Amino acid sequence: MSRTKTEFRALAVRVRGEVRAGDNLAKVLLRGMEESEVTLQAGDVLVVKHKVVSKAEGRLVKLETVRPSAASRTWAKRYDLDARVTELALRESKRVVRRKRGVLITETRHGWVCANSGVDVSNVDGGTHALLLPEDADQSAAKLRRDIKRLTGIAVAVIISDSFGRAWREGLTEAAIGVAGMKPLDDLRGRRDPHGYRLRVSLEAVADELAGVAGLLCGKLKQTPACVVRGFAYPAGQGRATELVRAAAFDLFR
Amino acid sequence: MSRTKTEFRALAVRVRGEVRAGDNLAKVLLRGMEESEVTLQAGDVLVVKHKVVSKAEGRLVKLETVRPSAASRTWAKRYDLDARVTELALRESKRVVRRKRGVLITETRHGWVCANSGVDVSNVDGGTHALLLPEDADQSAAKLRRDIKRLTGIAVAVIISDSFGRAWREGLTEAAIGVAGMKPLDDLRGRRDPHGYRLRVSLEAVADELAGVAGLLCGKLKQTPACVVRGFAYPAGQGRATELVRAAAFDLFR
Numbered sequence: 001m002s003r004t005k006t007e008f009r010a011l012a013v014r015v016r017g018e019v020r021a022g023d024n025l026a027k028v029l030l031r032g033m034e035e036s037e038v039t040l041q042a043g044d045v046l047v048v049k050h051k052v053v054s055k056a057e058g059r060l061v062k063l064e065t066v067r068p069s070a071a072s073r074t075w076a077k078r079y080d081l082d083a084r085v086t087e088l089a090l091r092e093s094k095r096v097v098r099r100k101r102g103v104l105i106t107e108t109r110h111g112w113v114c115a116n117s118g119v120d121v122s123n124v125d126g127g128t129h130a131l132l133l134p135e136d137a138d139q140s141a142a143k144l145r146r147d148i149k150r151l152t153g154i155a156v157a158v159i160i161s162d163s164f165g166r167a168w169r170e171g172l173t174e175a176a177i178g179v180a181g182m183k184p185l186d187d188l189r190g191r192r193d194p195h196g197y198r199l200r201v202s203l204e205a206v207a208d209e210l211a212g213v214a215g216l217l218c219g220k221l222k223q224t225p226a227c228v229v230r231g232f233a234y235p236a237g238q239g240r241a242t243e244l245v246r247a248a249a250f251d252l253f254r
Numbered sequence: 255m256s257r258t259k260t261e262f263r264a265l266a267v268r269v270r271g272e273v274r275a276g277d278n279l280a281k282v283l284l285r286g287m288e289e290s291e292v293t294l295q296a297g298d299v300l301v302v303k304h305k306v307v308s309k310a311e312g313r314l315v316k317l318e319t320v321r322p323s324a325a326s327r328t329w330a331k332r333y334d335l336d337a338r339v340t341e342l343a344l345r346e347s348k349r350v351v352r353r354k355r356g357v358l359i360t361e362t363r364h365g366w367v368c369a370n371s372g373v374d375v376s377n378v379d380g381g382t383h384a385l386l387l388p389e390d391a392d393q394s395a396a397k398l399r400r401d402i403k404r405l406t407g408i409a410v411a412v413i414i415s416d417s418f419g420r421a422w423r424e425g426l427t428e429a430a431i432g433v434a435g436m437k438p439l440d441d442l443r444g445r446r447d448p449h450g451y452r453l454r455v456s457l458e459a460v461a462d463e464l465a466g467v468a469g470l471l472c473g474k475l476k477q478t479p480a481c482v483v484r485g486f487a488y489p490a491g492q493g494r495a496t497e498l499v500r501a502a503a504f505d506l507f508r
Contacts, residue, residue, distance in 0.1 A: 006478060007266060007471070008263070008470070008471065009263050010264070011261045014260075163456075166500075167420070168366075168367040170500045171458055171459030173458070173459050174463065175423065184425075185425045202417075203426060204427070204469060205424065205426060208423065209466035209469045210470065212462070212463035213466070216464065216467075216486055224260060245423070246423055246424045
């Protein structure tokens with residue numbers, strides 16, 4: 001047995017102040033890394049919570065500009081919700097999955113199944129604005145990766161995450177909604193275990209597990225919107241988070 | 255802004271050879287840590303994949319001793335499966351959630367919704383045996399924590415994990431099925447973000463995100479059934495993984 005240690009590290013990246021529409025997020029995060037004493041290295045995975053991505057991309061919507069439909073108003077009134085947020089959630093969705101007891105589960109245009117299409121008001125400017133998911137978080141991740149490469153010469157993998165509820169299980173976990181510079185799924189099918197027995201269904205969603213690292217480290221209360229995972233041998237290749245969307249026809253959990 | 259670094263490390267624990275029924279798992283893992291040059295510290299979280307726990311607890315079943323029912327035989331024949339594994343999966347379940355195209359999703363006695371009640375043959379003794387989930391992985395975790403405390407004087411949190419499929423998303427991720435020495439959910443509800451705005455629905459399933467760390471680090475092919483997460487401030491308290499089971503009445507994703 002080799003005595004080589006196997007380990008990875010997760011390093012929080014603090015960002016001072018608010019990210020604004022039009023900010024160059026790569027520069028913001030690199031400055032945050034400098035202040036957090038994190039020096040980026042080739043092979044690092046940069047995991048970024050989507051909120052700063054959405055903010056930089058101008059996905060903040062002033063709630064007073066939103067005119068909710070009658071249906072949104074009725075629903076919101078019944079459950080003491082903000083009809084404008086319901087309206088935005090419906091606009092961002094391509095399908096309502098469930099709607100019950102004030103909770104609205106939708107499928108977003110990207111294919112993510114989540115509460116309120118990922119529209120968030122909980123900690124954006126004191127409730128006067130809503131924040132939408134990035135238009136295309138895979139593109140956002142690719143751009144961030146490109147910009148970091150250009151600014152530093154260092155190639156990193158990038159994951160953009162959001163916290164989603166799950167079927168069957170309590171609590172939220174961070175999940176990947178954007179990926180660049182790596183494959184989101186580690187395909188072990190056909191490989192053999194130490195007994196020589198072929199692994200059959202091992203398709204590991206490493207991008208989601210890496211997103212979970214940000215869930216552990218990047219607190220909502222800590223102004224740490226990103227972290228760097230160092231030493232993890234991610235599956236090489238150019239993948240997209242949308243590979244994590246399970247086609248309805250193959251989703252037996254539905 | 256404080257310049258204090260925030261980080262955690264994840265250290266893989268290799269275990270040489272097979273774990274057998276009746277083995278003292280705490281001793282096996284402590285030996286593995288020594289060989290992996292991982293020195294346990296107070297406040298560490300020890301994440302253990304359930305397979306070694308199940309093996310130590312004698313949850314290996316010789317397939318030739320299993321007499322499948324006619325229903326199991328019909329189902330297995332139709333999809334070219336092993337009827338004895340189907341039979342075990344049904345015995346370990348309290349409810350069949352879905353059954354389609356050869357995939358059997360059940361709810362286990364513990365409340366976990368997963369494929370085949372977590373019954374695994376893929377890499378157990380070349381396919382002659384099946385491995386069941388621990389009878390009560392929360393108790394297994396508590397015992398492991400107690401034994402490690404007794405043997406080393408060090409108090410750690412323990413998570414026992416299995417890889418589960420998810421609704422809506424491709425791939426497996428590690429999820430917590432046993433927890434000891436910490437709370438599985440980090441309850442941020444009622445706390446305030448940097449804008450003073452109250453967080454409303456932030457109940458983070460940190461035990462699942464910690465399990466995901468094992469998913470990243472403890473490869474099926476690497477004989478690393480456990481890892482130590484160091485530097486993560488887990489929610490203090492005595493929790494159980496079964497807190498992660500969402501009551502059907504509150505599960506809008508169903």
